Amino acid sequence: MNEQIQEVLALTNRWVKRLSREKFSMLFTLAQPMIFWLIFFGNLFQRAADIQVLQAPNYMSFLAAGVVVMTVLNNGLAGGIDLLFDKENGFLERLMSTPIRRSSVILSRFLFVMAITGMQILVILAVAFLFGVIPETGMLGITVILLIGMLFGVGLTAISMAMAFSVKSHGDFFSVLGFLSLPMIFLSSALVPLSAMPGWMQALAFFNPMTWVIDAVRPLIISGWSQALPQVGMALMVLVAFDALCLYGGAKAFKRSVG
Amino acid sequence: MSSAAIEVSNLGKVYDAVEAVKNLSLNVQHGEIFGLLGPNGAGKSTTLRILITTLSPTSGTATILGHDVVKEADTVRRLIGYVAQERAIDRFLTGREHLLLFAELYHLPKQEALSRIDSLLKLVNLENDADRVAKGYSGGMKRKLDIACGLLPHPKILFLDEPTLGLDVQSRLNIWEHIRQLRQQGITIVLTTNYLDEADQLCDRIAIIDRGEVRAIGSPKDLKASLGGDGVWLTLSDATPEALDQLTTALQGLPFVRAIRPRENGLDIRVDGPEKALPVIMETTNTVAGCRLDGIEYHRPRLDDVFVAHTGRSLTNEPAGPEA
Missing domain, CATH: 3.40.50.300 (P-loop containing nucleotide triphosphate hydrolases)
Structure with missing residues (x-):
């Protein structure tokens, strides 16, 4: 057990080192687009959006939950990229020729992606705070947001890693990624509430786990505990099922790839 | 162990x-x-x-x-x-x-x-x-x-x-x-x-x-070595099959010759010690009627020859491609 912890920490340390030497890439590909969504989209639609429909004090506060979960989505779906490159250039094989527990590589990735995701959620909430969005449920609410975000992130990262282990080339990986992420956002309650959507989109969004996650995070920010708790409960149930499915698929893909 | x-x-x-x-x-x-x-x-x-x-x-x-x-x-x-x-x-x-x-x-x-x-x-x-x-x-x-x-x-x-x-x-x-x-x-x-x-x-x-x-x-x-000694390649012009047979028989009697195989326009002779073999092979060839020596080539066996002998193709001519 101690040995596995050493392995996971050593490998996680590698991801941290890589990131610290790719500062620009981190800043531009991960954090910045989401902050821009919040700042530009949030202010742009401030007057165009109907507060009655949103059931929120203003569009910015409505959007904050969506942007938080979009950050989780982007980080999670991109979570397998480094392993994809490790697979392609042979580094993964070199790791697998050492007597480490096979799961250590995967665990290190989860640990790293979750840590980054958590920090980015806090950055988004901080930016929203600057525009006057103060979470109604306070620090405890923020902790719950982090927890829900990471639970969602685990499943998404598992999907991403499963894809990384299954695809023939990284070209395939990025086309699937591009294909997945925008519909996931538009067919969810990230930008408008389900009630404001055309029927067919509403039906699709209902089956998008992202909708359930956003609908739990949103009341934590704009309403308060009494409205949030039932939603959080629902989201947790959806996420347990979602994560179980993704982890099962991920484990299968990993076994097939590295034995 | x-x-x-x-x-x-x-x-x-x-x-x-x-x-x-x-x-x-x-x-x-x-x-x-x-x-x-x-x-x-x-x-x-x-x-x-x-x-x-x-x-x-x-x-x-x-x-x-x-x-x-x-x-x-x-x-x-x-x-x-x-x-x-x-x-x-x-x-x-x-x-x-x-x-x-x-x-x-x-x-x-x-x-x-x-x-x-x-x-x-x-x-x-x-x-x-x-x-x-x-x-x-x-x-x-x-x-x-x-x-x-x-x-x-x-x-x-x-x-x-x-x-x-x-x-x-x-x-x-x-x-x-x-x-x-x-x-x-x-x-x-x-x-x-x-x-x-x-x-x-x-x-x-x-x-x-x-x-x-x-x-x-x-x-x-x-x-x-398993290829059977160093190679001496004779190129002959206008040699009739009978003349080739006669030459082969004559060469086979020599002590340092290990094997003889026909090749295009000539013979592939495997020998021990080329220093003595080369002059004698040339001399013998000249004594056989109907064989005119056009060229003589000597080479030590290379690993590529081994490769060719066992796979039927040369490794050096293989175009470089990505490893499968």
């Missing part, structure tokens, strides 16, 4: 209905440099991956120092070192960070790891560049770092995948020198290569692999 360091028997690997390795058997002795020689896609890398436990065979077995590569994969991983191709480097880590990472993964005690890393960096002459990120390393430096990583866990057997692929001559000789030093320390070495000179000059024994099968195993010297 079993007599051979590595025993491979009837190994097979099927990928997507393609047989990459077929019924492959070989033994590697303790302390030798063993080469898997073959063109790209011949199955040598697949064989190597099975031996380092990152790929499981479809059929057959392989043992490393008596341990099965599938059932006792973890034990095998503790006994071997693996030197990957140079692309398998993290360009964002420094050389020393690579070694520190692997020291943790092998659970080496901290103090021992630090001193071992220093001595390995010294061994491969990377001390001065150890704290630069690998992005700026040359091909030769990356390969040296690879070797240092492979040696870190004190392996009994070191596997190298195409150790000098794409390197300039100087780096190549350098790497060969390192590999020879390792053999002197008693490490058994297995490498894949598609360079004939590497197989010839570096390896104690080689297995020629083509289309997933072993075609020949032996020391480069023995394999060349």
